[in-house]
Amino acid sequence: MKDKSIVLLHGVFDNAFFDDLKKANAKEVFILEGRPGLNSSKKTSRELIKRKIQPTVISDNMAGVLFYKGWVKEVRIAYEMKARQGTLSQIGSVILAVLGKKHKVSVTAYPSTEKSALMGSQKDILEFTGVKVAPDGVQGYVPLVEWVPKKYITKIL
Amino acid sequence: MKESPLFWPASLKGSTLSVLDETLIPAKLHYIQVKSSAQAVKVIKDMKTRAFGQFLVVLNSFLLDIAQSKNLSESALVKKLEKTADALNKSRPTFPFSEVTSIVTGWANTALKNKMDVRSFVSKNVQGYLMGIRGRRLERVVKVADLIKQGDSILTHCNVSGELAMAAAICQQQGKDVHFFATETRPYMQGAKLTTWELKRMGAKVTLVADNAVGSLMMDGLINKVIVGSDRSCANGDFANKIGTYQIAVLAKEFGIPFYVLTQPSNKVKKGADIPIEIRGADEILKFQGKKILSQKVKGFYPGFDVIPHQLITGQVAIEAGAR
Numbered sequence: 105m106k107d108k109s110i111v112l113l114h115g116v117f118d119n120a121f122f123d124d125l126k127k128a129n130a131k132e133v134f135i136l137e138g139r140p141g142l143n144s145s146k147k148t149s150r151e152l153i154k155r156k157i158q159p160t161v162i163s164d165n166m167a168g169v170l171f172y173k174g175w176v177k178e179v180r181i182a183y184e185m186k187a188r189q190g191t192l193s194q195i196g197s198v199i200l201a202v203l204g205k206k207h208k209v210s211v212t213a214y215p216s217t218e219k220s221a222l223m224g225s226q227k228d229i230l231e232f233t234g235v236k237v238a239p240d241g242v243q244g245y246v247p248l249v250e251w252v253p254k255k256y257i258t259k260i261l
Numbered sequence: 262m263k264e265s266p267l268f269w270p271a272s273l274k275g276s277t278l279s280v281l282d283e284t285l286i287p288a289k290l291h292y293i294q295v296k297s298s299a300q301a302v303k304v305i306k307d308m309k310t311r312a313f314g315q316f317l318v319v320l321n322s323f324l325l326d327i328a329q330s331k332n333l334s335e336s337a338l339v340k341k342l343e344k345t346a347d348a349l350n351k352s353r354p355t356f357p358f359s360e361v362t363s364i365v366t367g368w369a370n371t372a373l374k375n376k377m378d379v380r381s382f383v384s385k386n387v388q389g390y391l392m393g394i395r396g397r398r399l400e401r402v403v404k405v406a407d408l409i410k411q412g413d414s415i416l417t418h419c420n421v422s423g424e425l426a427m428a429a430a431i432c433q434q435q436g437k438d439v440h441f442f443a444t445e446t447r448p449y450m451q452g453a454k455l456t457t458w459e460l461k462r463m464g465a466k467v468t469l470v471a472d473n474a475v476g477s478l479m480m481d482g483l484i485n486k487v488i489v490g491s492d493r494s495c496a497n498g499d500f501a502n503k504i505g506t507y508q509i510a511v512l513a514k515e516f517g518i519p520f521y522v523l524t525q526p527s528n529k530v531k532k533g534a535d536i537p538i539e540i541r542g543a544d545e546i547l548k549f550q551g552k553k554i555l556s557q558k559v560k561g562f563y564p565g566f567d568v569i570p571h572q573l574i575t576g577q578v579a580i581e582a583g584a585r
Contacts, residue, residue, distance in 0.1 A: 134562070137447065137546075139471035142554065149557045160560040163447035163546055164473035165418075165505025169538065169564045172507055198476025199508050202515050229445065229469055230453075233549050237450050239287035242457045244469045245442070250477040 108177040110134050110170055115182025115194045116147050116218040126155045132177075134160045136167060136196060140228035140246060143218070144194060164196050171207040179204045181252065182216035183260070190254040194220065195247050201256035210258040220248045262399060263430045265459045266290060268423025269395065270310055271317035276328035278321045282309050284449075287458040297329065298322040298345040305352045308449065312492060313398075313422035319349050319358050320387050323365050327380050335379045339369045342383070355501055355539040355566045357493050360529050364390075397580050398424065401523060404578050405488065406431035408521060414440045414484045416475065419503035420455040421490035421523060429465035441467040442484055444475065446503060448546045448563065472505050479516040487513050487520045494524045498571030499533030507567035510574070519575040526579050533568035541565050 110132045111125070125133070133152060138144025145161050152159045162170070170176050179200050183191035191197075191213045204211035224246035230238040238244070254260075270281035278301065279292040293309060295301050301322040305315050326345050330338050346362035365387060372382035405428035409415065417425055425441075432439050441460055446452035453469055460467040470478060478484050487509060493501040500522055513520040530536055543561030547554060 135559075136473070137554075139445070139447070139473055145559075146555060149555055149559045153557050153559075158560060159557075160562050161547065161555065162562050163504070164471065165444070165447055165508065166562070166564060168506075168508030168511065169504060169567050172568065195471065195477060196473030198480060199473060199512060202476065202512050203508060206511055206515070229471055232445075232450065232453075233552070233554060235550060237445070237453045238469050239454075239458045239461060242461060242467060242469055245474065245478075245483075246471070247474055247477045250480070253480075 105132070105173065105175045107174050110176045112136075112167065112170065112176055112179045112200065113148055114138070114179070114196055114200055115144055116216050117151070117182050117214055118217050119151070121214050122151045122155055126157060130157060132160070133157055134162055134170065136162060136164050138194065138196065139164055140224050142233075167200055168203060171203045171209065174207070176207065176209050179209055179211040181211065181213050182218070183213045183252075184216050184218055184220060184249060186213070186260055188254070190252045190257060191260060192249050193252050194218070195250050197252045198250050198256070201252045204258070205256050211256060213252070213257050213260045215261070222247070222249060224248050262402065262427060263463060265423035265426045265463065267314075267420065267455060267459050268398070268427060269317070270314040271321060273321050273324050276325065278318065278325055280304055280310050280318055281314065283311060283314065283451075283455060284309055286454050295325070298326050298348070301325060302348045302352050305349070311451070312420065312490065315353070315356060316361065317391070319361055320365070320391060322349060324384060324387055327384055335373055338379055339366075339373050342366055342369045353539060354537045355492065357527065357529060360527060401578055401580055402427045403431065405523065406435070408488070408578060409437060409439055409486075411437045412439070413437075413486050414442070416442045416444070416478065416484040416487045416509070417456060418444045418452060418489050418505055418509055419446045420451045421488070423459065424490070424523060425456075425488060426459040426463045426465065429460055430463040433464055439465065441465055442470050442478060443467055444470055444472045444505065446505060447472055448549075451503070475509055476512055479512050479518055485518060487518060488523070489521075490523045491525070492566065493530070493536060494527050495530045495532050495536065496528040497532045498574065498577070499568060500524055501533065501536045501566045501568050504564055504567050507569050510569045514573050520573060521576050521578060522569070522574055524577045524579050526581070533570055536568050538568065539565040
């Protein structure tokens with residue numbers, strides 16, 4: 105991996121976003137799984153492959169090491185709503201935005217095609233791809249979106 | 262003290278090493294019967310055990326060699342122990358197994374040089390070493406319990422090999438009302454499978470969250486302390502731990518939440534940048550229980566560990582001297 109080579113995507117973006125990414129000739133495009141529904145990686149990888157951009161998937165806890173190593177060139181997150189205080193984005197966006205700020209990597213927010221519920225169901229987190237992973241009786245907390253404060257976002261489109 | 266099975270997950274009985282298969286928890290409490298050092302290396306490589314369990318398997322591998330080499334000369338036995346050390350050292354790059362294996366081969370060579378009984382000398386030293394570690398870990402459990410205060414809401418990541426759960430049990434006895442949030446810890450789900458299981462087994466209150474929910478939890482003020490374990494420490498205070506720990510530490514710092522780590526201090530590595538980060542096979546994140554997660558032809562990237570700079574740490578609960 106080369107320094108400042110990775111474009112990191114998180115969320116569900118519109119077609120224009122992917123067309124622009126293709127025009128920008130992005131080489132190393134990394135996408136996060138997007139627990140609990142994995143919608144982000146499923147939809148984003150489909151759109152990228154359609155445009156012959158090879159995506160690399162990482163788990164949601166693996167973004168940090170990419171920043172630590174200095175490999176991230178830019179972060180692009182999707183938003184479902186924007187307001188004066190920031191954007192309502194898919195869960196996990198705050199982590200990327202804070203990492204972006206710490207490592208001086210630009211974070212751009214793009215409009216999303218998704219309209220998510222605020223919270224998911226217990227089952228979403230107690231199972232992975234339909235397979236039960238947590239022991240009986242354990243409770244889950246499943247936020248699906250979160251507000252990303254404006255101070256962490258370089259540009260909102 | 263009420264003990265979690267994850268606190269001491271491997272024990273030698275006769276010439277067989279029983280190793281808790283952590284990949285089967287929470288469905289089953291099953292111990293793999295390991296009969297040779299080669300099998301022990303495989304158990305480590307296949308991640309049937311991890312963290313402290315690996316350390317136990319490494320030390321006990323030498324006892325297995327000794328138990329199964331009754332007909333070998335003293336010098337041949339030392340060579341065998343050195344070969345085992347080499348295989349263990351190469352089994353997982355991020356782990357400093359050589360720091361432990363070199364001690365054992367050092368004992369073996371000392372015994373050989375001084376015409377002592379190698380078998381007896383190495384066995385007694387390994388057993389003594391294990392008992393010493395056990396005592397110091399039990400002391401650390403008490404220190405972790407002291408760190409936890411009434412009303413705390415604690416985020417933890419991956420699994421702290423029994424110690425956090427045992428500290429939680431002590432807190433309960435002390436009447437402290439404490440809540441834990443455990444991250445699921447993709448791709449092997451140690452948080453979802455092991456941490457929730459052992460905390461619940463100890464009677465603690467625990468809630469499971471996705472790895473990407475950490476920012477939301479912190480911003481919404483739902484946690485006030487982070488406690489994690491470590492796999493390797495450096496002389497300058499940096500440490501390595503399960504992938505995902507770095508971003509938790511960065512966010513904790515950003516949101517002013519104290520971040521504590523259980524460490525085994527070592528001066529063998531100067532700083533975090535000197536720790537090699539193990540890159541594991543992409544299939545381990547692209548497949549779950551043998552099935553592809555995404556239908557598209559995507560690539561995967563799986564760094565197994567994070568290195569956390571000491572500047573992000575509020576305090577260490579070290580194995581010898583306590584919080585510092």
